[in-house]
Amino acid sequence: MTPRAFWQQVGWVFAKDLRVEFRGGVTLRMATPFAALALLLAPLATGTDTALLRRIGPGMLWLVVILFGMTVTLRAGARESGPVRDLLTLSGLDPAAGFLGRSLASALLLLGVTVVLAPLMIVLYAPEGNPGWGWLALLTIAGVMALGLLGSLVATLVTGLRDRTALGPLLAIPLAVPVLLATARGTDSAISQRSSLSWLLLLVAMNLALVIVGVLLAGPMDETTR
């Protein structure tokens, strides 16, 4: 397969997943409001001390994005079980292209969730500082991309299983801990006008590792979903 045909397939899967999401609207109508509710309720559990909330705000945002975002990415993966997967295989879809397309679509959805939740976090938690917007943008993109890749990988592993709704987060969230650390600490640094380069590099390394593993192992994993 030529690189052009490969990327064309990536684009098709990406567009298909987004179209399904826009028609169903689960991320927008359910996952995002649920995540917003978690941001609203967290201060009731930790205490409404303003100084504390200012400090934990960015971390809470990323925790909520990871916990609720994972349900979005795992759900996207679960859609492609059984007949849908058979149809994609029959149409000659390269498993690696399918993996990348699904990951990119999940990452875009997570970016949407983060963009909606970030202003809410700023209103509710009022973090102090003069943010470095460039760092924040790079950290957000690298963070959601890593979550998208991780979610797609784990979604394939739990495809077709009866316990997948419990098992998916159990497998994905421990693996997402470096993303949580890098995005939360990196956001803290960016808000304090410090360099977030080391955290960004951690995310880039994680993205690269996930792309390599996902692309190399997409074939064997795809066999098990038929």
Next chain:
Amino acid sequence: MAPSLHPRSRVVTATGVAALCLMAVGLYMAVTAPDEETQGEAARLLFVHVPSAITAYIALFAGLLAGAWYLIRRSPAADLVSAAAIEVGVLFTAITLLTGMIWGRFVWGVWWDWGDARMVSTAVLFFFYLGYLALRRSITDPRVRAVRCAVLGIVGFVQVPIVHYSVLWFRTLHQGPSIIRPDLANSTMDAAFVAPLGAALAAFVATLAYLVAVRVRIARLEAAVARSATTSQPVGASVGPPRLGGRDGG
């Protein structure tokens, strides 16, 4: 005459006996080791904590290698070894966590410290591999289970270097690596503690080998039972209908 053991069973039994002997030697050396300068008696826990951590790393790495071997050669034996090694690795990770917490209570005054990057990352590692075991139990098709678990074993192992080097990458209460050091320099540990630690490590590694071998044997028997359930063939030696007395029924 007593039935003779299969050669493979003899090796497993010999490994078990060796592990037991090494454990006795390690225990003796740990108990008779001199007191540590600042930690006192609590330092003796390190003769369990450190070897169990290293043994867990070895087990999880063996699980990764066997999983990769399965993906390359599709050998069912490799899948059984991978599963057994990871299962035993989870056990050693649990021992590491528990002994670390007990040691922390004596030396730091708390069971759990969020400032200790290694403690937190080890707990995350433990929960991830619990997920691995849950995934294994959730899949009934042996081929699907083997592929998916091999992939997960490979992806998940990335956490092991994170656990080990977390003490260098993050500000933490835990001391830096004193044996497996990134600069490949010699151990910073006093010589009086190196010998008991080495003996304990040998005992733990032998125990790991024994437990993995036994677990693989159990997994083979489980697979035979599962096969017999689908093919209605009896397991092991042929079993005849119940008869009274001897072969002639009399």
